[in-house]
Amino acid sequence: MATESTLAITPGNPVPGFELIDTVSGAKVGLDALRLSKGVVVMFICNHCPYVLHVLDAVIGVAREYERRGVAFVAISSNDVDSYPQDGPEFMRELARARAFGFPYLYDPTQEVARAWQAACTPDFYVVGADGKLGYAGRFDDSTPKNGKPVTGADLRAALDALLEGAAPPAEQRPSLGCSIKWK
DSSP states (O other): OOEEOOOOSOTTSBOOOOEEEETTTOOEEEHHHHTTSSEEEEEEOOSSOHHHHHHHHHHHHHHHHHHTTTEEEEEEEOOOTTTOGGGSHHHHHHHHHHTTOSSOEEEOTTOHHHHHHTOOEESEEEEEETTSBEEEEEOSOSOOTTTOOOOOOHHHHHHHHHHHHTOOOOSOOOOOEEEEOOOO
């Protein structure tokens, strides 16, 4: 059953920090270090969700495009790996390498980061300005695995363009739709 994101963190408010292990490099990656860029896209994803897999290639493409413009990207998986072992760190590393992620893929074993961000589903996207405040929370675009709409990244692109232009974030921020985060 599809779950919508909560949009609980209001744009303009500070976001919670984090420091998690990147499943590919083994290095600790923290939000503070990523914020040295013009902004950061924080994505809650996982390996098995059909909603994530539906947009993943486009997400990787958008990340490459906007990283060249100074925006950092990071993906976090917070699913319970006892119930969903395919979302565990070794499988995360395999997916990141197979799909050539250009961004860290972090594992949130305690689910504390997902809870702090009030993430509810995968995929879920957050755009954070260099000031540490939320500019956008919501969906990648209006495409889902079954609605036949093309995957464009239009909603996330609009938020990133506003960030880079120093403009206000989009007034309309629609929740993501995807698989619920698998809580322990």
